[in-house]
């Protein structure tokens with residue numbers, strides 16, 4: 350009961366915020382019209398953090414003009430103008446908008462008349478523009494709202510008066526094609542942020558600024574982690590030496606954690622004969638996500654979109670008895686999936702990527718515990734990386750249509766109960782989402798949030814009872830008969846590429862010592878200290894420290910720059926340890942320790958520095974929070 354009323358209150362607040370944001374779009378348009386009477390208006394909906402309006406100006410406006418618009422908005426707010434509603438027949442409305450010189454509104458009205466309101470809101474992306482509660486062809490009446498002398502086609506509702514809006518801030522201008530079609534005229538889309546409180550608004554401004562500063566494409570370039578080459582092709586990331594360190598370390602982490610959990614590692618090819626994909630069902634059902642086949646000696650081979658069929662071959666390489674199960678097979682496996690060029694986005698959407706993948710082959714009576722272990726493995730990774738904000742979603746089939754997913758609905762429900770039991774035992778919070786499941790079984794999706802609150806869909810785990818039928822995956826039971834195995838598909842770190850994009854944003858590029866591409870930089874004060882700096886670098890490089898790259902990563906800045914400049918450069922590169930060495934240090938066998946935050950730890954014996962860095966690198970935990978100055 351209490352829960353229900355709480356939910357209603359939440360929904361009410363959301364509607365109120367949406368109404369205010371949408372009303373703010375009218376307010377901004379009214380201000381624009383006062384400043385540029387000839388401006389032509391497209392659509393102006395509310396969005397998740399504010400509003401926008403698409404406008405065509407005689408002369409394009411610039412960011413400088415946002416201040417003038419905002420000032421004019423304040424002026425109109427002081428007038429506390431009401432939002433007045435009027436109704437007109439569609440034909441009268443078309444005549445009125447023609448008279449006002451608003452061709453886009455005329456076009457919308459004609460569209461409304463021909464196709465109805467749902468079609469219009471779908472096409473424009475604006476659910477408020479529909480202008481009428483009625484739908485279907487031949488909408489006859491439409492509503493208008495007037496603020497001062499700005500008249501807009503709109504369904505409402507709005508706040509009562511312009512003075513009721515705020516706080517808000519105009520954020521930026523972008524280009525937008527009319528009705529989202531690049532063959533149409535390009536308008537200017539003016540964005541505004543709008544929240545219930547000043548504090549929420551400021552938090553959003555901070556988040557947007559941080560998102561810009563932490564953009565993985567920008568930092569990936571600055572920190573020389575990865576690149577894309579037009580010669581190789583878009584969507585195919587090339588990992589540079591420093592970025593490859595991230596891969597080596599994450600793979601090493603996976604090796605260690607999975608070893609603890611009884612996984613065995615394998616390496617399998619990235620191409621395969623077409624028949625394997627008919628057997629797995631990828632062909633023809635998954636064909637759109639796969640690349641065209643290549644011909645090898647008259648046979649068709651495909652680049653693999655998933656690792657599962659290859660891992661099944663590993664399982665099938667020898668017979669298994671009930672005693673050997675579960676068999677857990679892991680690989681840092683490369684896969685290739687088709688993405689349209691317009692969908693590619695840095696490391697977030699690529700055409701080739703690597704999965705921290707594994708398949709667990711188990712008996713039905715082991716499935717719950719195995720799934721639970723997978724959940725706990727996720728939690729271990731997240732704790733280690735400092736991901737505190739994550740959520741899980743159990744995807745259910747559309748239960749009413751279960752027989753459409755698979756012809757054995759009982760098996761489906763049985764698998765679902767196994768997962769529910771594992772989730773319950775884990776104690777982790779999760780939600781259930783109906784109608785989201787894959788056809789071959791229930792799955793649990795993980796979403797993680799970065800330090801600035803961006804959500805990343807990171808991993809999917811499935812309990813699959815169909816692979817058995819397709820691949821004849823069996824074991825010999827105590828009774829000597831063959832029984833089907835259950836397969837758990839899991840990839841806690843998801844796609845390596847997307848995970849690195851997450852890590853870059855999460856740490857703002859200042860990776861903890863264990864992940865940092867360069868962990869120690871030697872900074873000789875003058876040329877005569879270069880030799881000592883090099884010797885010290887060798888000392889750290891050759892120290893016996895367990896890392897994914899086989900030891901500590903150290904370099905020497907032997908450039909002719911001044912010491913202060915070298916320190917600044919090291920900080921820019923977000924290197925955790927900057928070790929300054931001059932006469933005193935060379936004589937005493939020490940180094941002066943500067944952290945990337947600027948913190949000065951003073952001169953320390955090399956052994957003590959080594960112990961400290963070793964602890965951080967092997968323990969995967971920094972001793973102090975050491976965020977660099979932005």
Ligand SMILES: [Zn+2]
Nearest residue numbers: 494503504505
């Ligand atoms: Zn409106």
Ligand SMILES: [Zn+2]
Nearest residue numbers: 656657708838
């Ligand atoms: Zn799989």
